Amino acid sequence: MDVIALDDPTDAQIREWHRVLAAVHAADPGAEPAPDPERTTARLLGAEPGSRQRLWAAADGGRLAAVAALRLPGAPGADRPAEIDIQVRPEWRRRGLGGRLLAVAAGGLRADGRSSVIAQVLAGTPAVPFLESHGFECVLTLKGMLLRLDELPAGRVARLVAQGPAGYRLVRWRGVVPDEHATALAGAKTAMADLAEYEGTPWDAHRVRETAEMVAKRGDDLYTVAALDGAAIAGFTEVVVPLGAAGRAAQYDTAVVPEHRGRRLGIWVKAAMLQWLAGERPEVREIETDNSGDNEHMIAVNEELGFRVERESLEYQAAAAALPAPPLAARVPETRS
Template structure:
C-alpha cells in the first residue's frame, strides 16, 4: 500500500501536525486563555482557524503548502467518513484567537477505539498555555468517548515533537514524504515503464464515484490497505463495501475536492490494484496521493508500478495545472518506497506519528 490514509482527509492524509511550543518571539507575560468548544463552525471562526493554521505551518512547516480558506471551511463543516469531529478554539479573554484543535473520533467497527488530533497554536502566542489547554480538552473528550488511543503527528525536531513527548505521547511510526515533479523535462523512472498493461490485466479509470459495474470489485481491493505498515500505531482496520466506497467519494465531492482513480482489472473481473489521486478544490499545483494498493493474490507482476505510472500519464494529459504529487510512506514500507523512487519521487521531509494511550472503562 501507499499512503496510510484512514479516510479522506487533508492529510491527511494527511495527518495535520501538533504545532505548539516556545519560539524566539513568544509572549512570556501571563495572559488568561479561554477554551471554547465549537458546536458548529461559523464563517468567522473558520477564517480565524485558517489564519492560525497558516501562521503555524509557515513557521513550523515552511515547505508545505497551506490549505486555502475554502479547504479549511470544508474540512470544518463537512462530515468526515466513518468518524465525527469535535473542535475547540483558544482565545484571549478579549476574544483574540490563539489556537485551535480538532479531534476526529473514528466510528467504524475496527477503529472505534481510535481518535486523531490536529492542534495548532499561532507562533506569536505560544507559551501562554493554549496548547496544553486544548490538549486537555481533547483528552477529556477521548475519555468520555472511551477511546484508548489518541494519535497525532509532528515533524522530527519540531516544536510539536517536543510538545507531544513532554505530554506522554510516544513515537509509533515515521513517514517519509516524497514529491514527484510533473513539469520537469524528464524523470528517471517513467520513460522506462510501458503504458501497456501487464498480460491478463486491463486499465480502468474514473473520476469521483466508482462506476456501479466496478463497485464491488473496488471495495474488495480497498481491503488490501489493511496490511499497510503502521509501525506501533494502534490503528485497527477498516472493512470496505460498495456503499462505503460510494460514501467516500461523496465526502470528497461535498468538500469540493476531486478524486481520480486508476485501476488494474484482471481478465476474471476482479480488481487487482488501484491508485487514487486527490485534486484539492481551487486546483493548486500540488496533488495528493491517496491509497495505492495491490491485492495480495496479484502481487509480483509489477502492477503497483504500472498503475502509478498510468496515473502520472493521466495527470499530465488531463490536468496540466498539476505540477507535483505528494505522497507519504512508512519508512519500513520498502516495496512502495522502491516503486515511488523508480517513478522519480524524491524525499523532501519526514513526519513522526505519536500515540497517547488512554485508560478506558
C-alpha cells in the same frame, strides 16, 4: 485566554481559525503548501461522512491564539482511534495553550468512549517534544515524497504505461467507484489491511463509496486507476486533487493484491495515473505521498517514478488513559514574550 468549544463556528471564527493556520504555516512552511481559506471553511463546517469532529480554540476576545480539532471516525465508542490536530500561533507558544487544548480534547475523547488518539506531525518540530511530554509514543515513521512533474524525463511515463504486464487491463474513474467495480475495490482495499494497522472496520462497497463521497464533500477530486484481472482488481492507485491545491495533488492509497505482486503492477497503475492527470488536470505540477518508512517496495516504486524524499513525518499515539485530565479553570498569563 479562555478555551471555548466551537461546535458551530461563526464566519468570524472560521476566518480567525484560518488566520491561526496561516500564521503557523508562515512561521514554519516546511514542505507544505500554504493553507487555503475555502478548504479551511469546508473542513470546519462539514464533518466528513462516517466521522464526527469536535473543535476548540483558545480565545483572546474575538482573536484565536490556538485551535484544536478532534476527528472521531466511525460510531461513538468505536474501536478506531480519534485524530487530534493542535495549532498554536508562534507568539503564543510555550504558555501551556497546547497542553490545555489537548486536555480539553482528551475530555472529548473519553466522552466519546475512545481508547486512543493519534497525531501526525513533522519530525524535528516542537510537536515532537510536546506530544512526548503528554504521554504519546511514536508508532510509525512516514517518508514524505514529492514528484515534480516538470522534472520527469520525457517519455518515461509513456514507456512505463506501454510496459504493462500481460493479462491485465487498465480502468479508471473520477469520484465514486462505478457500481461494477465497487465490490472488487473493497476486496483490494482489504488486501491493504496489513499496512493499515489502525483500520478496525472492514472494507465493503458501502465504505468505499462513503470514503469517495467524503472527498467530494470537501470539494476535492478523487482519481482512481485500477488494473483488472478479469473482474477482480489486482492493483489500484488513488490521487486526490484538493480544492485550491495550487498545483499540488496528493497520492492516496496504492495497493497490489498479494497474489499479483512482483509483476510491476504498482508502477504500471501509477504511471497510467500520471499520464491521465497530465491530460485531465494540467495545472497539477507536483504530487506528494507519504510512505511508511518500512514500506521499501512502495518507496522503490516511487523513486523509480521520480519521487524524492522531502520530509519525515511521525505518527504518534496515546492511550486515552495516558492523557492529561481536562484542565482546571487556570488562566494563561496575558503577557506575551
